[in-house]
Amino acid sequence: MEDYFGKMARSWKASLLILGLPLLMSCQAEYFNKGHLFIRNQERLNKGSSDVPDLWFNQTLDHFNPADTRQWKQRYFVNDTFYKPGGPVFLQIGGEGEANPIWMTHGSWIDYAKELGAYCIQLEHRFYGKSHPTSDLTVKNLVHLSSEQALADLAFFTESMKRDKFPTNKWVAFGGSYPGSLAAWFRLKYPHLVDISVSSSAPLIAQLNFKEYLGVVEAAINRTNSDCNEQIAEAVKSAEGLLKRRTGWWMLQKKFNLCDPLQGDNRKDVSNLFETLAGNFMDIVQYNEDNRGFEGSKTANISINTLCSIMTNNDTGKTALDKYAQVNSLLLNALNENCTDFKYSKSVKNMQQTDWNSTAADGGRQWTYQTCTEFGFYQSSDLDGQPFGNEFPLDFSVRECRDVFGSSFSPEFIQKSIFWTNANYGGRNLKVSRVIFVNGSIDPWHALGITAQNQTSDDNLVIFIDGTAHCANMYPASDKDPKELKDARAKILQQITAWLKE
Structure with missing residues (x-):
């Protein structure tokens, strides 16, 4: 896993940012590739305590076809350490990565469970981790992978648990990133099953061209160091200049330690x-x-x-491009990668694998399929004024859907799928109550979420934390946490407590 997520993340285009927690909760997963929220660095995750055993639930394959009676085993974890009879049931929603049992003993939701005497459950998302609904990942089988089916999984699981063990308890759903969206949509679609949802860093609007992502990145960098973006832009401009001649291709190959020779006329x-x-x-x-x-x-x-300390270093012997390469080397070393993998054909070939034992099955193929059939989220370079150039436009991201899954995955098909997602859930206009929407100002995904109280009804609570990033409120508390983050966690607990008492 470590080698895979360190190396393949780069070959899959570093922007599959993610939703993406390990996503075990999406916010644990970080990011894989284009448009993809969150799974780049799942290699970094501690796989958790062996004291938390795998449990299995007999789940329905297709909730919307009564004639299809097939079932499969869905993985989940429980922690009843803090449970007091009559207390709430906390449901942590899994996302686009393997569910991690370490979250059964860590995170702010565990602190809330201690305060409220909650029974804690984490349910792994279908088609991720060890939850394998079908024999492989062919397109024919991936038709059963969707947010709607995942929400129905949550409903069927919750209803079964209510019937067998918790007939009168109140339920609180938690999720961050894509699972944060699921948490809000679970309350929207099945309000009779879940009483409260905490939706962190959730992109609620499906969008084909998420060019605003780089706009937030630019603003976050500028907030830290006003000269940093200027140096990035200069470095990118220099790299673009080197593409114009073959000697420049070789220079880029050497400077950025590329795994393969660079052909500057290969646009992909x-x-x-x-x-x-x-x-x-x-x-x-x-x-x-x-x-x-x-x-x-x-x-x-x-x-x-x-990163900005490197980019704005006053070393006169280094150009902006040298510093840009130094940043790349820093990340290579941190992730124990030998070189920068950039070959488009390699990433496509990898994601075309359909076997559960393939590296693509660790999440890249599945999440790419969901972006192609539901969400888009493609973080293109089409925004004017951002410092990273214009070399990865929208059509580059969209092409990947066709190349991986087939010619029927056209731009028109993707756009229609996105229209339906927003019509189905409502985007920012979803009609829902008792949802806590939490976002951070530095997190690029807040651009697709609910960040102000006037964007929703008074039956919900909106918390926008200045200076924090993706899913920051979900992680265990730290002495280094800013006051705004500490206050946000306290406010979440206060609101959950109040709603539970009503």
């Missing part, structure tokens, strides 16, 4: 390379100064300030 490889280099900053911004250290994150101590 060029786009992949420039997105990968931008992804160095995108990843660090998205998870800036969070508290992932308990998971064993190899980049937990690397921040925006770390």
Whole structure:
């Protein structure tokens, strides 16, 4: 797992940012590739305590076809340490990565469970981790992978648990990133089953061209060091200049320690390379100064300030491009990678694998399928004024769907799927109550979420934390946490407590 997520994340285009927790809760997963929220650095995660055993639930394959009676075994974890009879049931929603049992004993939701005497459950998302509904990952089988089916899984699981064990208890759903969206949608679609939801860093609007992502990255960098973006832009401009001649291709290959020779006239490889280099900053911004250290994150101590200190160093012997390459080397070393993998054909070939034992099955193929059939979320370079150039436009991201899954996955097909997602759930206009929407100002995904109280009804609570990144409120508390983050966690507990008493 460690080699896979360290190396393949780059070859899959560093922007699959993620939703993405390990995602075990999506926010644990970080990010894989284009448009993809969150799974780049799952390699960093501690796989948790062996004291938390795998449990299995007989789940329905297709909840919307009564004639299909097939079932499969879905993995879940429980922690009843803090449970007091009559207390609430906390349900942590899994996302686009393997569910991690370490979250059964860590995280802010565990602190809330101690206060409220809650019974804690984490349910792994279908098609991720060990939850295998079908024999393989062919497109024919992936038709059963969708947020709607995942929500129905939650409903069927919750209803069964209510019937067998918790007939009168109140339920509180938690999720971050994509699972944060699921938490809000679970309350929307099945309000009779879940009483309260805490939706952290949730992108609620499906969007084909998520060009605003780099706009938030630019603003977050500028907030830290106003000269940093200027140096990034100069470095990118220099790299683009080197693409114009063959000697320049060789120079880029050497400077960025590329795994293969660079052909500057291969637009797919060029786009992949420039997105990968931008992804160095995108990843660090998205998870800036969070508290992932308990998971064993190899980049937990690397921040925006770390990267910008390199970019704005006054060493007259180094150009902006040299510093951009130094940032890349820093990330390579941190993730124990030998070189920068940028070949588009390699990433496509990998994600075309359909066997459960393949590296693609660790989450990349599945999440790419969901972005192609539901969400988009493609973090293109199409936003004017951002410093990372324009070498990875929207059509580069969209092409990947066709190349991996077939010609029927056209731009028109993807856009229609996105229209349906927003029609189905409501985007920011979802009609829901008793949901706590939490976002951080540095997290690029807040651009697709609910960040102000006037964007929803008074029956919900909106918390927008200045200066924090993706899912920061979900991680265990740290002495280094800013006051705004501490206050947000306290406010979440206060609101859950109040709603439970009503």
